[in-house]
Structures are given as C-alpha cells and as structure tokens.
Amino acid sequence: MRNIVILISGSGSNMAAIVRAAEQGRWAQCLNAQVAAVLSNRSDAQGLDFAKDHGIPTQVLDHKAFASREDFDAALMAEIDGHAPALVVLAGFMRILTPGFVAHFAGRLLNVHPSLLPAFPGLNTHQRAIDAGCRFAGATVHQVTAELDHGSILAQAVVPVMPDDIADTLAARVLTQEHLIYPQAVAQFLTQSPMRSKRG
Numbered sequence: 001m002r003n004i005v006i007l008i009s010g011s012g013s014n015m016a017a018i019v020r021a022a023e024q025g026r027w028a029q030c031l032n033a034q035v036a037a038v039l040s041n042r043s044d045a046q047g048l049d050f051a052k053d054h055g056i057p058t059q060v061l062d063h064k065a066f067a068s069r070e071d072f073d074a075a076l077m078a079e080i081d082g083h084a085p086a087l088v089v090l091a092g093f094m095r096i097l098t099p100g101f102v103a104h105f106a107g108r109l110l111n112v113h114p115s116l117l118p119a120f121p122g123l124n125t126h127q128r129a130i131d132a133g134c135r136f137a138g139a140t141v142h143q144v145t146a147e148l149d150h151g152s153i154l155a156q157a158v159v160p161v162m163p164d165d166i167a168d169t170l171a172a173r174v175l176t177q178e179h180l181i182y183p184q185a186v187a188q189f190l191t192q193s194p195m196r197s198k199r200g
C-alpha cells in the first residue's frame with residue numbers, strides 16, 4: 001500500500017477533501033494508496049479532529065519546541081519517514097521548509113497555493129490580487145521545490161474576482177476550487193507514479 005502523509009496547520013479542509021476523495025474513490029482498492037497519517041505543527045489545528053474521526057493516525061509536532069528551523073524539519077522528516085510515504089501533501093501547512101527537507105522528499109511533495117502561480121507567491125494572496133485589480137484569481141497545485149511557491153504546476157482553477165470582494169469572500173471562492181483540484185491532482189499523481197510502496 002502506498003502511504004500518503006498530509007501536513008496541516010489549521011482548518012484542514014483540503015486534507016478533509018482528500019480524505020473524502022480517497023474514501024469515495026476507493027483509492028485503497030483502485031490506486032493502492034491510503035492516507036496513512038495527518039501531521040500538524042499546531043495542536044489546535046481543527047483538521048486533527050476530522051482525521052481522528054476518519055480513523056487516520058495524527059501527530060502534532062510543535063515547531064516552537066525546537067531551537068531552529070533545521071531541528072524542527074529534521075524531526076518532522078523523521079516522523080514522516082516513519083510512514084514510508086509515496087507522497088507528502090502540504091495542505092495549508094504554514095511553514096517555510098528547509099532546502100534539506102524539500103530535497104529529501106523531492107518528486108513526492110505537493111502543495112496547494114491560493115493564487116494562480118506564478119502570480120502572488122507567499123502570503124496575503126487574496127488581498128494582493130484585489131489590490132492589483134485582478135479580474136480573475138484562483139489556486140494552484142504544484143510540486144514543491146526549494147524556492148517558495150515555485151515548482152512544476154499540476155493543476156489550476158480560476159475564479160472571478162467580484163467588484164465587492166474582500167479578501168475573505170475571495171478566499172472562500174478560491175477554497176471551494178482547491179477542494180476540487182487538490183484531490184484530483186493527488187489521484188492523478190498516484191495514477192502516474194509506480195504502484196510500489198516505498199517499502200517495496
């Protein structure tokens with residue numbers, strides 16, 4: 001079985017969309033894949049309860065308990081490696097990852113970002129899109145590389161920016177699209193990669 005490890009920091013709605021897609025699409029039978037664990041850097045991440053309710057092991061690794069970014073990433077890497085993942089999915093994981101972490105999971109590390117990359121990498125994407133007068137905004141699923149919010153694009157979705165939008169209303173419209181394209185991109189990634197698990 002190929003293991004998927006999902007990393008969250010907050011509400012975890014993208015993680016929930018992927019878990020639901022795995023259940024409804026019978027990924028275990030059809031793709032030889034399962035969501036093996038949900039990890040969070042915050043103990044108050046609401047998504048942890050959803051994962052537990054769906055029988056998925058969870059683990060919290062508080063970044064504040066580590067002296068440096070490198071120490072945290074090393075511990076996180078070890079925790080993830082314990083699941084021998086075929087795929088690591090960042091789903092609202094609000095941490096900048098060290099180059100060593102990214103290199104370790106290169107080719108099996110995906111992220112969803114709430115903009116039409118390469119526009120608006122980084123934070124506050126919705127306000128920046130509104131301020132720039134964009135008529136369209138959206139979301140991008142991409143491979144993670146050492147450069148923040150770069151890496152090859154696997155999927156995108158476009159939404160209109162309405163004249164009365166504020167960041168929150170635009171974010172909500174974009175998020176509904178993330179819930180569609182992220183599970184699809186994960187399933188497509190699994191379909192296109194070898195069926196073997198990391199343990200062989």
Ligand code: GAR
Nearest residue numbers: 010011012013014091092112113114
């Ligand atoms: C999503 O909009 C995701 O694109 C964004 O955080 C939100 C998490 O929502 N990620 C980033 O901004 C990463 N830089 P969720 O926790 O409900 O999935």
